[in-house]
Amino acid sequence: MKIFAIADTHLSGSPPAKPMSIFGPHWEGHWDKIRTSWQEQVSEEDIVLIAGDISWAMKLADALVDLNAIAGLPGRKIMIRGNHDYWWQTISKMTKAVDGKIEFLNNTFASAGEWAICGSRGWICPEDPLFKAADKPIFSRELLRVEASLNAAQAAGFSHTILMLHFPPFYAQHTEAGFASLIAKYNVELCIYGHLHGESINNVATGMINGTDYHLVACDALNFQVKRLL
Template identity: 80%
Template sequence: MKIFAIADTHLSGEPPAKPMSIFGDHWEGHWDKIKASWQEQVSNEDVVLIAGDISWAMKLPDALVDLNAIASLPGRKIMVRGNHDYWWQTMSKMNKAVEGKIEFLNNSFAPAGEWAVCGSRGWTCPEDPLFTTEDRPIFDRELLRVEASLNAACTAGFNRIILMLHFPPFYNHYSETGFAGLIAKYNVELCIYGHLHSESSIKNAATGIINGTAYHLVSCDALEFKVKQLI
């Protein structure tokens, strides 16, 4: 079993209702590039982690064309919500809609061999200059969700943990607060995240080993529209 990751697929039906090429020529045909990489590298025995911003759809029925397109690809798929995934509903509604072909994380974890995949959306960190008082309750709630996921995995006996967020776990420089504090507390081995797209934010993103945890930025444009093998 191999474990791969990608984020920010930003699908919008077929043909796309919102072509991503409006954000730059490099986005032209981005889903075709992702699919080609996915089909080349991923087998049905593998796991693909999808770290949010999956579909532009506003409602779950409208997102199904995108979710079904992902479900049709090889491997087991595990997702967390992104800030643009307005179609996200209760676990029961989403599981029923996709007929169990995709797994969604919310206050929970997913076993993958010796690994536990934990995760939630995350949120803008307080150190970010754009953080506002309106962000605080969302940030605090996401901290609780991430800790519930990590605690569930540890309670189940897992000691090898992957944490999947949509937002970066900290802003620019490492700080042992918030999500980074939970990563340290629960000895997370790998942390993946997306959300970042600009050239400067991708260049300055936290990657590599920091305080014993391997950080990976997996927004699809940062990966040149290819899935990234983690394990």
């Protein structure tokens, strides 16, 4: 079993209703690039973690063309919500809609051998200059959701943990507050996140920091390839 990751697929049907090439020529045919990479690297025994911003659809029924395209690829798929995933519903509704072919995380975790896959959307961090008063309750709620996921895995006896967020766990460079404090508290070994694009890709802390291996997996940061984690 190998574990891969990617984020920010930003799908919009076939043909795409919102071609991502409007954000730059490197996005031209981005889903074809991702799909080819996925099919070449991932087997049915492997796992792919998908860290949010999956579909531009506003409703679950409209997102199904994108979710089914992902479901049809090899491997076990585990995903969390991104800030643009307005189609997101209850776990039971989404699981039923895709016939159980995708696993959705919310306040819990998924087991993968000796690893626990934890996750939630996360949110913009207070250190970010764009953080506003309206963000505070959302940020606090996401801290609770992330801790619920990590605590559930710990209570189940898992000692190896991957945390999947959509938003970065800290602004620009590493801090000890917020999500980073939970990562330290629960001894998270790997943390993946997406959300960032363009120049922002170059201004984040990645690699091994205080015992945790951080990976930015936004698809354009990976040249539209799935990234092998383990």
